[in-house]
Amino acid sequence: MLNLIIVIAVVLIIAVIFTAYRVTTLVDVVKKDKNKSHVPSGNSLQGALMIVFLIAGIAGFFYFSMKEYDTYNLPIASEHAVVTENLFWITMAVTVFVFIVTQIFLFGFGWKYRYKESNTAHYYPHNNKLEMIWTIVPAIVLAWLIISGLKQWNVVTGPAPENSEVIEVMGYQYAWAFRYPGKDGELGSYDFRKIDAINSMGIDLTDQKGHDDFMPAQLVLPKGKPVHLKIRGRDVIHSVYNPHFRLQMNAVPGMPTRFWFTPTLSTAEMREKTGNPDFNYELVCNKICGKSHYGMKGIIVVLEQDEYDSWYKENQENSFLKLNPGYISQVPEDLKEAAKIAAGIENIEKEQKVTTAASSF
Amino acid sequence: MSVTDIQLQEDLAHDDHHEDHHEQGFVSKYIFSTDHKTIAKQFLITGIFWALIGGGLSIIFRLQLGFPEMDLEWLRPMLGQWITTEGKLDAEFYLALVTMHGTIMVFFVLTAGLSGTFSNFLIPLQIGARDMASGFMNMLSYWFFFASSVVMFVSFFIETGPAGGGWTVYPPLSALPQAIQGSGLGMTLWLVSMALFIASSLLGGINYITTIINMRTHGMSFSRLPLTIWAFFITAILGLLSFPVLLSAALLLIFDRSFGTSFYLSEIYIAGEALPNVGGSPILYQHLFWFLGHPEVYIVILPALGITSEIIATNSRKPIFGYKAMIGSMLGIGFLSFIVWAHHMFVTGMNPFLGSVFTILTLVIAVPSAIKAFNYITTLWKGNIVFTPAMLFSIGLVSFFISGGLTGIFLGNSVLDINLHDTYFVVAHFHLVMGSASFFGLLAGVYHWFPKMFGRMMNDKLGKLHFWLSFVGIYLVFFPLHYIGIAGFPRRYYSFTSFETFNIYGDLNALVSIAAILTFAAQFIFLFNFFYSIYRGKLAPANPWKSNTLEWTTPRFPEHGNWIGAIPKVFRWPYDYSKPGAKDDFIPQTVPYSHTPESNLEHENELTKEEDLTGVEKAN
Numbered sequence A: 001m002l003n004l005i006i007v008i009a010v011v012l013i014i015a016v017i018f019t020a021y022r023v024t025t026l027v028d029v030v031k032k033d034k035n036k037s038h039v040p041s042g043n044s045l046q047g048a049l050m051i052v053f054l055i056a057g058i059a060g061f062f063y064f065s066m067k068e069y070d071t072y073n074l075p076i077a078s079e080h081a082v083v084t085e086n087l088f089w090i091t092m093a094v095t096v097f098v099f100i101v102t103q104i105f106l107f108g109f110g111w112k113y114r115y116k117e118s119n120t121a122h123y124y125p126h127n128n129k130l131e132m133i134w135t136i137v138p139a140i141v142l143a144w145l146i147i148s149g150l151k152q153w154n155v156v157t158g159p160a161p162e163n164s165e166v167i168e169v170m171g172y173q174y175a176w177a178f179r180y181p182g183k184d185g186e187l188g189s190y191d192f193r194k195i196d197a198i199n200s201m202g203i204d205l206t207d208q209k210g211h212d213d214f215m216p217a218q219l220v221l222p223k224g225k226p227v228h229l230k231i232r233g234r235d236v237i238h239s240v241y242n243p244h245f246r247l248q249m250n251a252v253p254g255m256p257t258r259f260w261f262t263p264t265l266s267t268a269e270m271r272e273k274t275g276n277p278d279f280n281y282e283l284v285c286n287k288i289c290g291k292s293h294y295g296m297k298g299i300i301v302v303l304e305q306d307e308y309d310s311w312y313k314e315n316q317e318n319s320f321l322k323l324n325p326g327y328i329s330q331v332p333e334d335l336k337e338a339a340k341i342a343a344g345i346e347n348i349e350k351e352q353k354v355t356t357a358a359s360s361f
Numbered sequence B: 001m002s003v004t005d006i007q008l009q010e011d012l013a014h015d016d017h018h019e020d021h022h023e024q025g026f027v028s029k030y031i032f033s034t035d036h037k038t039i040a041k042q043f044l045i046t047g048i049f050w051a052l053i054g055g056g057l058s059i060i061f062r063l064q065l066g067f068p069e070m071d072l073e074w075l076r077p078m079l080g081q082w083i084t085t086e087g088k089l090d091a092e093f094y095l096a097l098v099t100m101h102g103t104i105m106v107f108f109v110l111t112a113g114l115s116g117t118f119s120n121f122l123i124p125l126q127i128g129a130r131d132m133a134s135g136f137m138n139m140l141s142y143w144f145f146f147a148s149s150v151v152m153f154v155s156f157f158i159e160t161g162p163a164g165g166g167w168t169v170y171p172p173l174s175a176l177p178q179a180i181q182g183s184g185l186g187m188t189l190w191l192v193s194m195a196l197f198i199a200s201s202l203l204g205g206i207n208y209i210t211t212i213i214n215m216r217t218h219g220m221s222f223s224r225l226p227l228t229i230w231a232f233f234i235t236a237i238l239g240l241l242s243f244p245v246l247l248s249a250a251l252l253l254i255f256d257r258s259f260g261t262s263f264y265l266s267e268i269y270i271a272g273e274a275l276p277n278v279g280g281s282p283i284l285y286q287h288l289f290w291f292l293g294h295p296e297v298y299i300v301i302l303p304a305l306g307i308t309s310e311i312i313a314t315n316s317r318k319p320i321f322g323y324k325a326m327i328g329s330m331l332g333i334g335f336l337s338f339i340v341w342a343h344h345m346f347v348t349g350m351n352p353f354l355g356s357v358f359t360i361l362t363l364v365i366a367v368p369s370a371i372k373a374f375n376y377i378t379t380l381w382k383g384n385i386v387f388t389p390a391m392l393f394s395i396g397l398v399s400f401f402i403s404g405g406l407t408g409i410f411l412g413n414s415v416l417d418i419n420l421h422d423t424y425f426v427v428a429h430f431h432l433v434m435g436s437a438s439f440f441g442l443l444a445g446v447y448h449w450f451p452k453m454f455g456r457m458m459n460d461k462l463g464k465l466h467f468w469l470s471f472v473g474i475y476l477v478f479f480p481l482h483y484i485g486i487a488g489f490p491r492r493y494y495s496f497t498s499f500e501t502f503n504i505y506g507d508l509n510a511l512v513s514i515a516a517i518l519t520f521a522a523q524f525i526f527l528f529n530f531f532y533s534i535y536r537g538k539l540a541p542a543n544p545w546k547s548n549t550l551e552w553t554t555p556r557f558p559e560h561g562n563w564i565g566a567i568p569k570v571f572r573w574p575y576d577y578s579k580p581g582a583k584d585d586f587i588p589q590t591v592p593y594s595h596t597p598e599s600n601l602e603h604e605n606e607l608t609k610e611e612d613l614t615g616v617e618k619a620n
């Protein structure tokens, strides 16, 4: 049934085009006698349409851009975003100016210099001075934009400040995993061969520093303190992206990357600011990574420093090793005692029995 | 007699007795033809076919994006298993759709369809040659493209579906069938098809370059070449230097996929197992890909700009403004396009210092692009503009080129790209500056040279209608994407419902989809006009647009060999429009200065002494 409708619609459309075609050719044949010029009739109409398009286009552009300003312009929430935002809007001002002026000239000339029998075009093959001007002026403006941009680029990609909070982020199909350094303040090393269903990040337990690492389900960040994300991918390339922080860095398997920034608005503040009590910063995957790329979401929570500290304290009690004591078997013999203390495994005696039992199999 | 002698004799026979050409069979005339004009038409028709497929695919995914709730059950007869039991588009097939759309449009339509058509058609006709340097290689070039097309087409019909890793097919995603179904057989076919495509493009490119260097007619110096030819020339060189790099990238990918090497793979744990590969780098692939990829975007746009230069000059009845600057900026763009590739990779984690270098080089390339735009506009200034459909499409091209080029200034600034990379802002950027601009160049070229291709005229009114619907439609499709991109919407997303941040702009996405459907529908006006006019169009006059270039000196239906009798000589540049003192508002390249004392400039009067007028008829 539907197919039939489509077929009929197509036939009708073709018939309409065909009729239009026949009518215009016939009209042209009739007109040709009166109109000796080689220029088809309706030339001025085309020029006029250009002006209509120009005006409607510019009006629509400004109207929509202003009306929607608060919708497309997400509130920013990191220190460097303030600077890049500024540069973004400077670039916007420059480009919009050029955009409007050139389009006005383009379509305006179309109308103004449309064919007239009495006119002759002006033979004007070149003008070196003009050409110099529009080589040099854009070059200067661009140089200015580049320099402002690179200054900030060097800050953003430069070394993270000493006091940064170091957190590891790993992307995998189709979710994110996070790892915090725990009590010792240092992340342990990892090895992709150690990955399994539970040890999803491949924490290498032969490294003592990893014994107290913990892996919460959300990315929790302190407000006002630099955060240094150590980023990697487990299977294919993903990308750590969040537009509010102006944060983006690919998560590449086999090549660790990093990004540092300072959040400036806590989740609570953002909820107030946006008037949306359910607001959350979302960690977006922004590199095509497979079927559920579009669903690869993480939640980022920004807390005030004191809230963060207590959150951290609470969570470091849940170190990976403590939650999964079976993995103690991967810890080298001489580090086991220390590992248990670091991981916060309390009942040392009992655990020892379990593991010795396990290893005597 | 030696082989070369025979060859020579045949060539001579070809030249001298062209009138009584030997009868050709259907096959050698229309299928395995070595006539550049026929090959051009083959490229054009194949390009149109692919444009329909590529456009159709985009309509399907635009339905998904604009109307995520829509029941797509009615597509089942066509898409089969790719429509889920709930009547939704399969999320993985969505990725295959965008991948194929991108591949088809960039390579098959805007590279083969555009360069293949117009380089083939115009180079011999505009430089005054009977055919390409090697007609046989030229024929091979088409048939490699055809084979490549067949392979790509077949990949739609296999069980695991076509490649789905995005048109840039970044590994590891594209290397591991565990990661996405499309990286199985579909990806293999993609790679085979691209290898064939690259062979086609190299065969074509070598031919274009050789022909332009060696086979220009008497008097056709490089400084008298139409800008179309300059554009095709530079394009072919870019292709020759960059496509082999894509081939090597593809080869290494094939090795990684099938022979256990680790060029691009390292430390991967997927589908419950750790892979043995270590030491490779996925980023290496991106460097290799974009080393082709960025020149490729200019391979796509330069021919369109060349076509536009020709059409704007002709229809403004004015010389192109700044002919030398136009060539200079094309050469500049050509050179610079090889050293900006890493602007596609600012957030891959590559050395930030490299990021700075590529930021600087990228914004340098904006300068010659700007010069070109300004020169087009100045060409219109004080012209006497005839709005043929070709002219309208050319003006539209300039408008798109500016709109899309300006957003490049944001993207090229690495620190701004952090937030824009892989969002819809990039999609808006390249669809305007490359996709739409180049597509308009293709259409402009068809409208302008149709009379030479088929000896008949296309309908003017339908052409204008087609222009306005397409022009307004395309702006409605791509302009709103800037807002969506600034709001942070990631590209290649099947749906935005999982994210709170992106629960806005459902209405804007619906508008974009409706505009896309209407724009696509408007292309059928063109199709009708095109095919109908081939058979029933008004017979074309010899020089319908009163143009200066050589192709209009051939007969209405030029045979293989193009000119009856001797090839015309060339005495001047192609842009003597509305020259003060001249009788007419155009002076074809074949008219010697000695015949136009009334309009000669001072240095041109000097030139009259050196002109070799043997075989030139005196115009009255």
Ligand code: HEM
Binding pocket: B168, B297, B298, B300, B301, B343, B344, B362, B363, B365, B366, B369, B405, B406, B407, B408, B409, B411, B412, B413, B417, B420, B421, B422, B426, B429, B430, B433, B434, B435
């Ligand atoms: C004014 C000069 C231009 C500049 C400064 C510029 C800059 C850029 C940059 C930096 C990107 C990468 C954006 C990202 O992925 O984050 C980009 C993407 C792109 N540009 Fe341009 N561009 C310019 C002109 C052009 C032209 C003339 C074309 C084609 C004719 C073009 C085609 C593309 C394409 C196809 C992509 C996206 C490829 C992809 O990711 O799929 N650009 N441009």
Ligand SMILES: [Cu+2]
Binding pocket: A238, A239, A285, A286, A287, A288, A289, A290, A292, A293, A294, A296
């Ligand atoms: Cu993803």
Ligand SMILES: [Cu+2]
Binding pocket: B293, B294, B297, B340, B341, B343, B344
């Ligand atoms: Cu590029």
